[in-house]
Amino acid sequence: MAVASTVFVFATGAQATTINLTGHDGGDLSGTGVQTAYFSEDGVSGSVRARSTYDRGRNALITGSYSGVGVDNGRRGDSPDIDGAYGSDWLSFRFDTAVNLVSITFGHFFPYSLDFDWSQGFHIDDNDDAWINVRGDNAGYSSTDRRTFFFGNVLTNGFSVRAFEHNDDFVVASFTVAPAPVPLPASALLLIGGLAGLGVLRRRRRVS
Numbered sequence: 035m036a037v038a039s040t041v042f043v044f045a046t047g048a049q050a051t052t053i054n055l056t057g058h059d060g061g062d063l064s065g066t067g068v069q070t071a072y073f074s075e076d077g078v079s080g081s082v083r084a085r086s087t088y089d090r091g092r093n094a095l096i097t098g099s100y101s102g103v104g105v106d107n108g109r110r111g112d113s114p115d116i117d118g119a120y121g122s123d124w125l126s127f128r129f130d131t132a133v134n135l136v137s138i139t140f141g142h143f144f145p146y147s148l149d150f151d152w153s154q155g156f157h158i159d160d161n162d163d164a165w166i167n168v169r170g171d172n173a174g175y176s177s178t179d180r181r182t183f184f185f186g187n188v189l190t191n192g193f194s195v196r197a198f199e200h201n202d203d204f205v206v207a208s209f210t211v212a213p214a215p216v217p218l219p220a221s222a223l224l225l226i227g228g229l230a231g232l233g234v235l236r237r238r239r240r241v242s
């Protein structure tokens with residue numbers, strides 16, 4: 035872990051930018067209650083669009099809350115979270131220029147929250163997983179049950195975040211990106227290549 039964070043700092047410097055999406059107006063977003071909203075912070079700019087399998091997302095809107103942004107897909111009863119019930123919802127982020135994806139943090143996200151009621155006794159009543167697609171690297175989707183997901187510094191023009199199963203419901207609180215890489219000494223490139231390899235291994239293990 036110590037080695038990874040050392041290389042991370044070296045590769046991205048102090049220039050990593052975090053886009054905050056908490057608050058009813060979406061934090062750093064241009065607004066909520068719309069299908070597409072925009073962000074521009076420290077030279078990182080782009081858009082986010084609300085999508086859903088319900089009605090092809092035609093009436094899907096970005097929702098805002100103190101915990102982060104989600105999707106209301108327009109169907110009666112749909113939760114304002116990104117959820118897999120009443121149509122599977124997702125948010126699609128696009129960047130105006132390629133960035134290095136560092137991490138994303140969710141709200142309303144409880145991997146294994148234990149609950150009790152008299153009919154079921156103790157049981158897991160929330161079991162959030164997020165499905166993350168990084169565009170442009172043919173990696174398909176990765177699923178995560180972590181509140182903060184580390185992309186592994188993938189260079190891309192966008193990504194999307196989707197509910198994985200029927201019982202998933204969460205919002206996006208923030209994401210962090212770094213500028214596209216600048217030339218580094220060969221030794222640093224070797225280190226980063228090794229870390230990317232580890233990231234691939236970790237994803238494969240999670241899929242199986």
Ligand SMILES: [Ca+2]
Nearest residue numbers: 105113115117
């Ligand atoms: Ca929803």
Ligand SMILES: [Ca+2]
Nearest residue numbers: 117119120121
């Ligand atoms: Ca839904």
Ligand SMILES: [Ca+2]
Nearest residue numbers: 161162163199
């Ligand atoms: Ca789940």
Ligand SMILES: [Ca+2]
Nearest residue numbers: 142143144203
């Ligand atoms: Ca949840």
